[in-house]
Each structure stands twice: as structure tokens, then as C-alpha cells.
Amino acid sequence: MSTTVERPQNPRRASGGAGPKPVTSSSGAGLAAGQSTGRTVLRYVVLTVLALIFISPLVFMILTSFKTSNDAGAVGASWIPSPFTTQAYESILSASGTPVLRWFANSMIAALGNALLVVITSSLAAYALARMQFRGQRLVFAAIIATLFVPPVILIIPNYLIVGELRWLNTLLAVIVPTAASAFGVFFLRQFFLGIPLELEEAARLDGASPWGIFWRVVLPLSRPALATLALLSLLTNWNDFLWPVYVLFGPDAQTLPAGLSTLQSANNVRYDLLMAGAVIASVPVLILFVFLQRFIIEGVSRSGLKG
Amino acid sequence: MTTTTSAAAPAASKAATRRGAPRRGVANHGRLTPWLFLAPYLVLFLTFVIAPVILGGWISLHQWDYTLPGKPFVGLQNYQDLFDPSSITFGTFWNSMQATAIFTLASVPLLLVVPLMVALVMNQKFPGRNLFRAAYFAPYVLGVAVVAVLWRYLLDRNIGLINTYLGNLGLPDDIPWLSSVPEAWVALVGVTVWWTLGYNAVIYLAGLQDIPRELYEAATVDGANKWQQFWNVTFPGLRPVLSFITMITIIASANMFGQAYLMTTGGPGRETRTAIYEITQTGLRNFQMGSAAAMSYVLTLFLMLLSVVVFWLFRERKA
DSSP states (O other), X not given: OTHHHHHHHOHHHHHHTTSHHHHHHHHSOHHHHHHHHHHHHHHHHHHHHHHHHHHHHHHHHHHHTTSOHHXXXXXXXXXXXXXXXXXXXXXXXXXXXXXXXHHHHHHHHHHHHHHHHHHHHHHHHHHHHHHOOOTTHHHHHHHHHHGGGSOTHHHHHHHHHHHHHTTOTTSXXXXXXXXXXXXXXXXXXXXXXXXXXXXXXXXXXXXTOOHHHHIIIXXXXXXXXXXXXXXXXXXXXXXXXXXXXXHHOOSGGGOOHHHHHHHHHHHSTTXXXXXXXXXXXXXXXXXXXXXXXXXXHHHHHHHHTTTO | OTHHHHHHHHHHHHHHHOTTSOOOOOOSOOSSHHHHHHHHHHHHHIIIXXXXXXXXXXXXXXXXXXXXXXXXXXTTHHHHHHTOTTSHHHHHHHHHHHHHHHHHHHHHHHHHHHHHHHHHHHTSOOTTHHHHHHHHHHHHHSOHHHHHHHHHHHTOXXXXXXXXXXXXXXXXXXXXXXXXXXXXXXXXXXXXHHHHHHHHHHHHHHHHHTSOHXXXXXXXXXXXXXXXXXXXXXXXXXXXXXXXXXXXXXXXHHTOOHHIIIIITTOSTTTTOOHHHHHHHHHHTSOBHHHHHHHHHHHHHHHHHHHHHHHHHHHHHHO
16 A cells, blocks of 8 residues: 555656566566465565564563563563463552653644644745745855754753743743744645746636635645655654653653653663553554555655655 | 655656756745744754754863763863873774774674675565565564674673574584674674665665666677676666665674674673764763763764775775
8 A cells, every 4th residue: 555655755766667667577487486486485485584673672572561470570470471461561650750641742733732832833835935936045044055054962051941931941932932933844834835837826816815825725735745744754753752752841740751751761761561551551642643644755765865 | 646756756856956957945934934934953963963063062171071060161171181101092993993993893894795795686576575675674674672682692602593503504603793703793784784684675775776778788699698797787786885885784784783782781891882882971971971982973973084085995996
């Protein structure tokens, strides 16, 4: 299903796609064909084994979260929990010093709020840069693109002061707003808007639509896949962000899940059942998103490399 | 359904921006309209991107303690201290820069080569390919906190799965992965490669799919073998993507923080305390913000010089 996404990205491929592959397989006669089936099987076995090893740490994390504390801390731990128990979850969800449910809610609010803010601000700005003509246009676009290459480390200390000045420290606003000025979002949506046939917008204009009307009723509805991709990438980035929340959200009730995991780790240094349960709670939402929406995520990431 | 729209986008965008063609836009907008559209973004951009860059420079010229009322101007003192072997900050700062350099040098080559190999395998058409691609990408959707907490467990010296399996294979089963160097570097680099390999592979894959099939066909006609095809078609075709990946991987590696913070807490001693770790602890834990801001400017300068070198390297071979 996601192959349909890739193919159109490169129209040139469609013409040549049917070309060379069959030639190699049909050039050999019976014996060679048998060999290539053997090779295919071997390739699948190798690929499957490698892929399983690759994701096995995640499986182990999930299994461990259903173990008892002794089972999780045992030398040469077995993979299957015996006994199978949900006590790690019950324990961290009821511990008062580490309010995991609160962190979960904080992370949700922060990620959704940030994604919404990114999509709104980037789409408006990208539309002006793609479709309007004004003095300073090139300068604004160049300044935004230049920040794609500014190492984020330079912003940390001063942004802490700015956020402090706004009285946002230890509140979710500190993790929602400052990262919402997304240079990638503007770049990505501008590219997309440039690809929408102008005729559609001109037809709307002849019908008397204002620039806002065209943007709202013509451009945005046509851009749903791009907006969804950007929203999803922002959501993931914000959900997973670690360094910034660790420093700006210091109260236990204010933290997001990644910062909370750090607190959880200091509070339960070797209670690996609890730590894995916390890690699972922090992973489940993004893994679910990934399973159902991976083509948007992967397409968004692959687009980010095509700017060169 | 949605794919048709995205499919049309790249081709049409080329037509729209083609040089020479009159670039039409929404002509009947007022002079203020574009700025109204830009305003929400620009407010955020100016407040949290442009202003901080300038403010950071200003802070670095002061002895700026967040918790104290007075913030005396000290000129370039903070910078001088960073380059003066007799100052207190000299040792800790350059130690952290060295840690960042070690991590970057060790991780970047792996993160350039391994994902390329994965992408080359995934670039062949075979059923179930997307499932494999998803498996390699999966760790990347997890945050660094999850990854680090998980691997600290797996790499635990006594009960960790890694040492257990090494023992089963007859190898040493008490390797101090997180409490000794160079083992800790191997652990930090290895975990980072596992975590971010899929991201680079997906970008490579997009680049590989942009290389016209015709070039491979022509190379085959000319009798080029797989290896020659790789060096003469694939590699040159990947150059723009390669320079992009090199750049973002260097920046990402030079900003390594979460892995060290959660897995080794910068230890043993301060061996794995990276520059960004040192900067944030100095500025946001000890509140010596002037010194920390100066450090971040020096680190940024290093990274920008490195970017120029990378750009230059990829330009050079092109000519």
C-alpha cells in the first residue's frame, strides 16, 4: 500500500520500472531459475532474522513490563514473564511521587498543542511565501531556511531566559510554543503549495474569493496529506523531546513523559519492571501512530532529504 | 485517494517555478495581506529563534547568574576563560568538547554507511519490503528517553541481556558497558546507531529512488558489474542526499545528550559528558549562564566550520 506513495514521487521510475528486473531472471534457464528461488528464500530468512533481532529489544521491553520485580531483576532473565502480572503498571500508576497518568496527559496536551500551532503558523506563512508577491519575500524565506542549519544548542540558554521572562517555566506553554516556529514546516508546505495547480485558485478568485477564502476553501482542503504529515512529524518530535523538558519542567506534576522517565529512573534505579512499564506507556501512543500512519511518517521523513 | 494529490505536486511545482515562465500568484491581495499571513509564524520565529541568537551573544558578555540580581558586564572574559588553561572552565569545557568529538567521529561514519547498506537492500523490489522497512524505522519513532532507559537495562553489567548472551557464547559476561571507557562509547554509539539508523535509511531510499532507471540500464548495456554500477551510477546520483545526511548526522551527533544523561550520567567521571550536557548543566543547573552561552557559541562556531568543510568536500568532487 505504501508503494503507491513512493511511485508517484518519481515519475521517471514508472517508465523504467518494468524494465531490467525480468531480464535478469529470464536470462537464466531452468537451473538458474531454481537457484534464484533458493536465493530468494535465503534472502527472506536473512532479512527476517535481522529484522527480528533489530526489533527484539522493543519486544523485551514490553514483556519485561509484565514481569514481577524479582523476575525482571534476575540474572539471565527469560523472555516470557512468569508469572504474568500487571503489578508494575498498577504500582507506577498509583505512586504519588511519579504521577505517570499526569505525565501522559501533559505529553498529550503538549504534543497536540504543538502540532496544531506548527500546522497553523507554517501553513499561513508558507502560503504567503508560495503564492503572494511582496517586498522582502526572498529575505524572509532565506532567513527561515537558514535556521534549518543553526545548531539548536545556541538557542537553549537564551530561550530559557525568554520563557522565564514570560512566566512559562514549569508550565506546558514552555514545551508547546517555543519549538513551534518550524522552518521545516514552512519549507515543506511551501513546496506542496507550489505544486497545486494555479488554475484552481484562479477559478476561485474569479468567483470573488478573497486570499483568505482561497487559502481556507481551496488550498487547505487540497493539502490534507501534507498537513497530516507535518502534524504527525511535529507530534512525534514533541512527544519524544527530552532535553528541553528536562530543564524547563522541573516540578513532578509539570513533566512530560520523557522527562518523567528520567525522574522515574532516579526514583527506581534498578526496578526494571517499573522502568519498562513507564517506557511502554511512553511508547505505545507513538507505536500505534506508526503502525497506522507509517506511510505519512516515512514519506515526510524522506521528503526532508530532497531539498538538496 | 490522497496520493494522487501528492503525486502531482513535485511535477507541477517544477513547472510553476521554472525560470523564465512568468510566476503568477494571487494578484488581488492588499499590501498588508502577505504580512498578515506571515504574522503568527514571524512572531514565534522572531521571539524564539532570532531573538535568542542575539540574546545569547549578549548574555555571553556578562557574568549572568540567573539567581543573582547583579549581572555585571565582563566583555570577552567568558570566552577568554574557555581558552585559558588556568581557568576553572577550561578543563571541563574542553573535556566535554573532546567527548562530543569522540562520539561524533565514532558515530557519523557508522550512521552514513550502515543505513546506506540497508537502503540498498530495501531499494530492490520484493514482496513485504515495506514491512522490513517499517521494522528498521520503528526504533526511531521512540524517544531518546525510552531508548536510553531500555538500553541501560539491556546493558546492565550484572543482569543485562547483552552480557548474558555474550556469556552464553563463551565471551566475557561482565563487560562494564556503562561504567568504563571505551566500553561506554561503544554502548552509546551502538545504541544511537540502532535508534536512528532507520531515519537515515529512509532518506537514502528516497534518494536512491530518484536515480533514473535508464542510467542503470545504460550501465548494464556498457557491461558494468554491480560494483561499477554502484560507484558510477548510484554514488554520484546520491551526492546531494549524501551531503544532506552527512550534515544532519554531524549536527545530531554533536548534540548527543539524552543517551549520556540517562545511560551513563556523563560517567565514568566526566568521560561521556558531552558539550551540550556540560552547557546545559553549567547554564541551567548551576545558572552560570554567561559562561554557558559562551560555550554554546564556541560549539556552534565549530559546527558551522564543520558544515562549511562538508559542503566544500561535496562540492570539490563534483567539479
